[in-house]
């Protein structure tokens with residue numbers, strides 16, 4: 410009897426863990442999503458305004474070739490790839506203006522390919 414009881418407990422514990430994971434996933438899905446499309450040599454959303462303490466997901470893609478999205482103040486970087494969506498989550502825990510830029514060399518205008526994130530209190 411005892412082994413049977415302990416076997417019945419284990420799946421219940423797993424179910425509880427999965428339920429917690431599901432709750433966590435659904436709260437992340439409710440977060441604001443900001444789409445940013447890159448192309449030579451600009452982002453279609455060069456200024457992103459966020460509220461301090463409100464996490465967002467940025468969905469990155471590209472129209473022409475691989476570009477980068479590097480936001481050093483939040484230790485965030487990703488590739489913007491044609492035909493794909495790359496998701497990066499930003500937790501804006503400080504107010505201010507923070508630059509992001511392309512860090513994948515993409516041609517003559519590469520050095521100017523940048524934008525900013527403004528986090529308001």
Ligand SMILES: [Cu+2]
Pocket residue numbers: 476477511512513514515516519520522
């Ligand atoms: Cu570039």
